[in-house]
Amino acid sequence: MKVTVPTLVAALLLTAGSGLAQTAHTHGAHKPTANEASDAHQADMQKMMADMMPKPGDAPSTKDFKDADMAMMHNMHVPYTGNADVDFRTHMIPHHQGAISMAKVALKHARDPATKQMAQKIIDDQEKEIAEMQAWLKQHGQ
Incomplete structure (x- = not known):
C-alpha cells in the first residue's frame, strides 16, 4: 500500500x-x-x-530514503496484543521491511561496492527473517 x-x-x-x-x-x-x-x-x-x-532541494537518494522511512513508520503502527511473542514479530516484520526498502535505495543510488554488497546482504537476511517470523505467526494461529 x-x-x-x-x-x-x-x-x-x-x-x-x-x-x-x-x-x-x-x-x-x-x-x-x-x-x-x-x-x-x-x-x-x-x-x-x-x-x-521531502524538501524541494533533497537529493534523489534522500527523497527515496525519506519515502522508505515514512512508509516504515506507517507500517510499524500495528496494534499490540499483550503477547510478547506475537508483538515482537508483528512489529519486527515492518521494521525489517523498512530495512529492505532502505537497502534497495542504497542499491539504486550508492556508488561504493561495499555499500551495495552490504545492502544486498541486508535484503537477503531480512527477507529470510521475515519469512521465519511469518511462518511462526502462521504456525501459532496469528
Whole structure:
C-alpha cells in the first residue's frame, strides 16, 4: 500500500496528542513530570516527522530514503496484543521491511561496492527473517 506523505503526517499528528507544541524544560534539580516528559516526547516525534518530509532541494537518494522511512513508520503502527511473542514479530516484520526498502535505495543510488554488497546482504537476511517470523505467526494461529 502506497501511503501519501500528507496522509501519514496527518495521522501521526492526530495520534501524537494536543501537546505537540509544548516541550519540557528542566532547570537545576527539577525532575520532569510525566506530562512534561510526554510533551517532550511528542515534540521529538513531531520534529522527527518534519525531518522525514521531502524538501524541494533533497537529493534523489534522500527523497527515496525519506519515502522508505515514512512508509516504515506507517507500517510499524500495528496494534499490540499483550503477547510478547506475537508483538515482537508483528512489529519486527515492518521494521525489517523498512530495512529492505532502505537497502534497495542504497542499491539504486550508492556508488561504493561495499555499500551495495552490504545492502544486498541486508535484503537477503531480512527477507529470510521475515519469512521465519511469518511462518511462526502462521504456525501459532496469528
